[in-house]
Amino acid sequence: MQATRRAALIFLGACFALASPAAHALDDPAAHTRVTTLENGLTVLTLVDDTTPVVSFQMWAHVGSRDETRYTGLAHLFEHMMFGGSKNVPAEGHAQLLGARGGEVNAYTTNDYTVYFDDVTTESMPLVIDLEHERVAHLDIDEPTLARERKVVLEERRLRTEDSPMGRAYENLFSLVFQALPYRWPVIGWRSDIEKATVDVCRGFFDQYYVPNNLVLAIVGSFDEEAALDRIRRTFGTLKPVPNIPRSPTEEPKQQGERRATVYFDLRAPILAAGWHAPPTGHPDGEALDVLSTILSEGRSSRLYRSLVYDAQQALSAEGGYWELEEAGVFLAFASVRPDASIDRVEKLFFDEIERLKREPPTADELDKAKRQLEVSLVDGLDTNHELAERIGRDYTTLGRIRPLDERLERIRAVTAEDVRRVAQTYLVKDQRSVVHIVPAPKGVPPAGAGESTP
């Protein structure tokens, strides 16, 4: 699975606009996480909640598309290989064995990390641990599996990108926003690279990144903690660490002016996509950008909905939001242009709203509303084992620690109207933006298709 857009709003904390904040009475479940580090560097995060007899086991590999050096899409292709069988388990056996017990087994790859998850009923925990260890310890990387997964991934790419206008919008936007950082290529990779990746390349990637000191296990739900840790020590504990995990040295040079692209696609409602450089994850401006995103995009009283969808009736949807990555961030904007409307008019209305945020700070009322919306989204994010495991897994993988709820709350609480204006002025600058229009080809231009020749 490819990265889906991770809305920055989802886990980004909360604030209290009222005198009696709910979350003061809220016990952050993640605060009870037990962190165990094995001698080989493997980190195990365990959090027990016995309410329902289910558990989410997630294996976070700190490797994503940004770690690819020659073949783009390798991290994701490799994620598929992880289901292709190992010394003691046949192809798809992992997913089938757990799936047959009702478990939800899957994985996804992002620019920065790859996550394998097994959401299962409690009695399957020993099986999950053994199966996850088995594929990390004894993965089969052979030509028949690679040949098959190459085909599967190319179908995934056709589905999500080549025949999808939104997929095209993301792919083109990221390759405009980033010219140097490895974020410039799509997580699923370029078609040519998927076609040409070899068994040796996959093996090298596996040996470099699928090592215990580059993995975090996050386990949340109803399970026997001591038994699980004991089993993990006896299985994962035997894996050998590597001394050095390679990372790209590249930094993004400063953008020297607005970048624009027009992409032709057979569609009825054009898509406006824009992106500005923003700070990486963990930056002190993150919370102000979250509040700004919420003011612009969250709910039917948000500014973009009001302006573009409701008042002008030019767009079917319009939203902008801060997207954090480890080495950089992007402030993303998307609008679905009504078939009878002009994309240039939608772009002007959209950027007018951005300019307004730079001219005048939001009202106290808007600020309170946005903080409250963030607070509720935070509480909602505590509902399932899967979401909790994702939160602690991501925090530990990307920040090396679990951010307490209170810390996020305090930082969001501290955001002022002037902060919102300041971050708008700092980051949402015309010279620093990239704009993509996905539009139908003009009459007379032959369709480009996806560049695939059919035999």
Place this chain on the structure above:
Amino acid sequence: MKRRLALGIALVQILACANGHWPFAEKPAWELPAPPPPETPIVPPGHLHRAALENGLHVLILEDPRLPRVVLGMAFRRGESSVPPETAGLASFTADLMERGAGDRDALAMAEAIDHLGASLSVAAGWDSLTVVTSGLSRDQEALFDLLADVVLRPRFDAAEATRARGESLAALERARNDPSTLTSRYTASAVYAGHRFGLPLSGTPETVARFDAAAARDFHRRVALPNDAIFFASGDVNVDEMLAKVREHFGDWAQGSIVDVGAPPPAPAPPARRIVLVDRPEMVQARITLSHDGIARSSPDRIPVSLMNSVLGGSGFSSRLMETLRTSSGLTYSVWSDFALRRSPGPFVVSTFTVVPETRKVIDLLLAELARGRDEPPGEDELSWARTLAIGQFAMGLETSTAVVQSLVDLDIYDLPQDSLDTFRSRVRAVTPADVERVAREYLHPDRAAVIVVGPAKDIAPQLEGLGKVEIVKP
């Protein structure tokens, strides 16, 4: 051509391979029999409360104080199935307008009120129900309750909002006109259910939506928003007595009415001759493919054996026969699934996948062959055994949150199914025999009359369909 690797066989293979390679004294868990899943009750004793008001309103409250949040809702037991084809989409349009102003608040004031609570409110129409749901922090439950009551009892149906909603719906339908997923489901429905409401999209067509106005929505609301045809539900950090008092205060005086009929009679079985529809999208690099025919009703006594049969066929992700054939052994697709759409009247059975254009025919042939095998070689005890385990496991997974439990209970009420259906589910699954599955496979799988719908470049696909039957080529 067909490779049979059912899970039973896969397990034997695992056992064989594992012999001698495992480095630890203890056997790996996959060599041991699966331990039984815990038989915990669906909800902790004392947490679920049911009531009925004198006007017939059903009330379901599930206490779950773990998080300071609540979900409140009202489900009406009528939806798009209850409107004739000429007004297809009216329930959806009504739902849309109910979100746009109620009580003293117009559309903008309502949006402000919801967003100020950080809450969500949605009104959605399905085939058999129209549901209002709001969620937010439990400290705001008074305000949330007031909003819910306004939307349920006092939607405004402002004319200006109706014009706006109609314009948005028409624009969204125009946007969807060449969207591959929309085209696939639209032509699948029309091939199987021509002339019936099920043959048109849930939210209507440009022709039907263009006729909607505030009066039409107001009338539909008046007919279906009846306490004697509705279920109030609440879950989360709620106090039962307080909640019941609020329900009585807001909904106790709500007048009963006569329940509208359920709409058109059940659709006829799919046409006996196979229909093949090729929807031309010249620039696509992938073909979207579905096979479809008539299926079963939500309340069918065969529902559980059909569900187990379908798990083996294509309803269970990586474990299914279809996934094995089309992905694991051949790499022809990224995903394939089969599903019986469960509605009050029998809805469609659909098999769906996609593949690179030149492989279209091969995939269609494999799908048809798997459907035929579904009848000719129905799951024996080996496959059925894991299908039972899967169903019981998925059942537990699907009830992790109190919201999910309440939604399942509301669903039972919408379809007039026994209240204890969740409690008895596991034993009903265990009671299914291979003979049951064989019988339902023969009764409900019909590869001979399954319609075939393909969306993609017609010039490359049409030649591949030769010999399959008469092909109707349509331009979206």
